[in-house]
Amino acid sequence: MFIGFFYFLAGLIFGSFLNVLVYRIPKSISIIFPRSHCTSCKKNIPPYNNIPLVSFLMLKGKCKYCKNKISIQYPLIELITGLLFVFSYNYFCFYEVYFFGIISSLLLCIAIIDFKHYIIPIKLFFTILFITLINAIFSQNLLHHVYGMLIGFSYLTFILILTWFIIKKQPMGFGDILLITTLGLWLGPLKILLTIFFSSLLGILYWGLISLKDGYNKNRKLPFGSFLTITSIIIYIIKI
Ligand SMILES: [Zn+2]
Structure with missing residues (x-):
């Protein structure tokens, strides 16, 4: 109980740091200076x-x-980061306790930034890539994670080439491809395919709802990175 509370506190503090990232990275402001200030x-x-x-x-x-x-x-x-840390402590064992809390909350960070600004910051992306790589090494099943990465990457490249031939339009950004490759490294082969499938469904659902509300617009951007990250966190938790 006491250790769980300690994880919650650690999550709150980490979440506070994530707030700084979410606000400052898209504006290209240093994450150290200036000190925390009121945005108004x-x-x-x-x-x-x-x-x-x-x-x-x-x-x-x-x-x-x-x-x-x-x-x-x-x-x-x-609060969400605090809860993710406590959940990680209660649900996972060994190395995963540390990695799940950090990776999922950093992914949450990407979800919010992509949703608000339609970008996946490259610094944040490399941070996650580095942590997922260490996570894969710690898992002692590196090949499983590398297969996930390769499958995520090749499946997506295939879809990209196919859609380019059919509609002559790039359906997603370069950041999304990098993100899927990293998520593959975290999730492994089966779960990355499930993540791509369900996040696409989520994307279509979101697109449908927005089109109903604001009218049809074929050039409307979709924060696909947000759907990918949120879905990946849920799929990671589910035991398959
Ligand atoms: Zn103020």
């Missing part, structure tokens, strides 16, 4: 007002100085 009035936030989750609740979701609303996204990312 730019005043520095003192450390005692920067406690994950607690500060948001104590300040009732408003900046201490300018009283502007603080986005609910901040405490939500912290």
